[in-house]
């Protein structure tokens with residue numbers, strides 16, 4: 001973090017100072033185990049644990065100060081009424097004290113993490129850039145990320161997620177963006193929001209937060225996103241495959257591994273991009289990165305080069321493993337909603353186009369509310385339409401996929417239903433053939449990402465032993 005004295009943190013948060021006025025120069029953390037010398041430990045009270053219980057551990061690990069609702073020891077502490085509000089205020093204080101910092105906010109139903117990783121890969125060679133670890137995009141993740149800003153940081157890439165109206169607005173007050181990117185409006189978290197309109201209103205909070213000298217980057221291929229152009233005071237750059245997008249992709253080609261290459265065309269030039277990320281859906285993410293980075297002064301040639309070398313940076317997103325037995329496993333089971341399911345199935349189909357057998361191991365998409373059954377059935381139908389050779393449907397809540405696939409003409413043999421992840425593991429063991437392309441996809445809590453890790457570890461150890 002930028003160095004702040006305890007008394008400054010007190011002033012920023014409106015808290016009460018206990019202990020002497022130390023200088024906080026280290027990391028700001030909410031997990032006591034991550035404390036180091038000079039740290040500020042933020043003691044949150046969660047569902048399962050009270051962070052104040054871990055203050056001694058935090059101190060032992062080097063924390064010089066604590067932010068909490070009560071004094072636990074006689075060490076330097078800022079006592080506040082509400083730790084969340086104080087943490088948000090502290091993060092905002094860091095942004096306000098960083099005059100050379102530009103904040104780029106990214107939201108959308110799918111692709112936020114992939115896009116922030118791509119944008120960070122483009123900006124890092126230009127200047128010091130802070131971007132979230134993994135998918136830190138909540139009222140805790142955003143302040144944690146903001147507090148990693150140092151006096152020499154120039155770019156802050158902030159992923160902003162929401163599961164209710166007002167959430168994006170809240171996050172933009174913590175880290176007011178100069179550039180706001182809206183990728184798409186889909187059906188992620190539909191259960192919590194209630195309607196797609198409510199999701200659209202929430203995502204539009206990103207562009208409503210922009211000042212007239214900012215920039216809104218909007219997806220021209222998503223009509224709901226494009227309509228947000230009327231909701232912002234900032235100039236708008238549209239991106240997409242559409243011919244009238246300001247920044248667009250032409251000459252799109254997709255290789256046998258499902259990786260897209262294209263020419264990006266902008267008002268001031270064009271560049272070739274050859275993505276290493278799997279799936280055509282990353283074209284839109286990459287175009288948003290082009291628009292944001294151009295606005296920040298990065299040359300189109302440098303952007304194209306950085307996009308073409310960027311590897312998947314966060315785990316379990318179309319993560320490809322070439323197994324020693326000749327099969328390829330794609331672990332995309334970090335999360336799932338109808339749109340990212342469709343993107344993954346299309347990528348799988350593309351990978352099978354050279355004659356390889358395609359196997360989709362699919363689990364539940366959570367948080368879809370009343371639409372859950374219909375959306376699972378639609379996934380089954382899409383798998384058949386994409387020509388996926390074998391469907392393995394995992395868990396009782398995902399059975400709509402089987403129903404949908406059979407209704408769309410899948411044979412019983414091509415559609416297997418298993419009760420849980422262990423049964424899926426056994427099936428993948430007995431049924432795998434050399435050359436198979438296997439996709440694993442489900443919501444996070446359905447656990448398929450660990451199934452993927454287990455299969456990879458298992459095959460690799462068998463082969464290592466065999467080689468000895």
Ligand SMILES: Nc1ncnc2c1ncn2[C@@H]1O[C@H](COP(=O)(O)OP(=O)(O)O)[C@@H](O)[C@H]1O
Nearest residue numbers: 109110111112113114281317318332339340343
């Ligand atoms: N633009 C997109 N449209 C549809 N699916 C996408 C898009 N970008 C990424 N995905 C897929 O969505 C899933 C989540 O991607 P991620 O980048 O983690 O998004 P988020 O952070 O918004 O959850 C992955 O399976 C990924 O392949």
Ligand SMILES: [Mg+2]
Nearest residue numbers: 112113135137
């Ligand atoms: Mg994310």
